[in-house]
Amino acid sequence: MLSRLSYEIKPYSLNFIKKPLVLDDYHEANSSNWFTHDMIECNYFYNNSLGQEEAVHTELYNEMTKSVIDGEVDEAKNLALRALVEDVDPLDAINNGYVIGINDVGDKFSKGQCFLPELVMAGEAMKAALAVLEPEMAKQGTERKVLGNVVLATIQGDIHDIGKTLVGIMLSSNGFRVFDMGVDAHIDALMQKTVEVHADIIAVSALLTTTMINQRTLIEQLVESRLREQVKVMVGGAPVTQDWANEIGADGYSEDAIGAVFVAKQLLGHN
Numbered sequence: 001m002l003s004r005l006s007y008e009i010k011p012y013s014l015n016f017i018k019k020p021l022v023l024d025d026y027h028e029a030n031s032s033n034w035f036t037h038d039m040i041e042c043n044y045f046y047n048n049s050l051g052q053e054e055a056v057h058t059e060l061y062n063e064m065t066k067s068v069i070d071g072e073v074d075e076a077k078n079l080a081l082r083a084l085v086e087d088v089d090p091l092d093a094i095n096n097g098y099v100i101g102i103n104d105v106g107d108k109f110s111k112g113q114c115f116l117p118e119l120v121m122a123g124e125a126m127k128a129a130l131a132v133l134e135p136e137m138a139k140q141g142t143e144r145k146v147l148g149n150v151v152l153a154t155i156q157g158d159i160h161d162i163g164k165t166l167v168g169i170m171l172s173s174n175g176f177r178v179f180d181m182g183v184d185a186h187i188d189a190l191m192q193k194t195v196e197v198h199a200d201i202i203a204v205s206a207l208l209t210t211t212m213i214n215q216r217t218l219i220e221q222l223v224e225s226r227l228r229e230q231v232k233v234m235v236g237g238a239p240v241t242q243d244w245a246n247e248i249g250a251d252g253y254s255e256d257a258i259g260a261v262f263v264a265k266q267l268l269g270h271n
């Protein structure tokens, strides 16, 4: 017989079950047809394969995922606080809850299935949750496995920061340690930071055709100062293209933030 919990589990639970149902099914799931045989079968399987405590955590993870997808900043933060009170491992909360949400929104943005304000709000919700959970992880000494150090900035002369910040959120959500140098970041400062933090990647954004040139200057100066072999360079921003990346000798380019994660992993051999 199905337990009461079955009926409380939201569609997002299906993320954790090896069943080809995806978040896109959520809207459909909200229709009256949701309690299909498949769903009941899934939750039956689910309830019988997890202990009560894990099931409760899974419900919390699902709420976390949803808070990011819905761009609910306060909700995301409150759920993170609840995780701490309920002794949920912060790393599990990040990986099983929030990251699933931000990756879903990022993926939808890439496919033109959602728009910038939704992506920005999802990023804000993600940041609010990380701000609660990361200090706790540091305290517990359970920091996430770091895939690599990334020095990130909007290049010298340019003050656009929305895209750069989204790239930073996606990279840090997916295991990179990001040192965000903000906007109008001077090339000297970027190089200094690269040395200081042993950066594996420098990721620079440019939104102006006039400041794209500074991405080239950065690479030239890295070569001159013999830092070029030690660090990969990724470039992006609305006017930047793969051709431009090739022309200036950058190692990686992506047209969006979710692609930036893929490229960064690839550059460091994590794919």
Ligand code: B12
Binding pocket: 116, 157, 158, 159, 160, 161, 162, 163, 164, 166, 167, 203, 204, 205, 206, 207, 208, 209, 210, 234, 235, 236, 237, 238, 239, 252, 253, 254, 255, 256, 257, 258, 260
């Ligand atoms: C918002 C905006 C502003 C805001 C910026 C607010 C902020 N906090 O960032 C304000 C009002 C301040 C602004 C100012 C200016 N702006 Co403006 N701005 C824009 C606008 C409308 C949107 C930019 C944006 O945020 N896009 C959304 C983000 C998510 O997209 P994105 O940045 O491209 O990032 C994505 C990808 O490119 C990629 N990505 C981004 N960075 C990186 C980095 C890496 C490493 C990787 C891999 C990927 C990656 O991932 C991101 C997420 O998917 C654009 C028009 C447009 N449609 O692009 C004009 C635009 C960029 N601005 C423009 C101009 C001219 C200016 C000003 C010079 C205007 C002026 N005369 O003062 C000033 C710039 C001053 C300066 N020194 O920088 C022009 C540039 C024209 C050109 N060819 O150079 C544009 C194209 C508008 C236009 N059509 O004329 N701007």
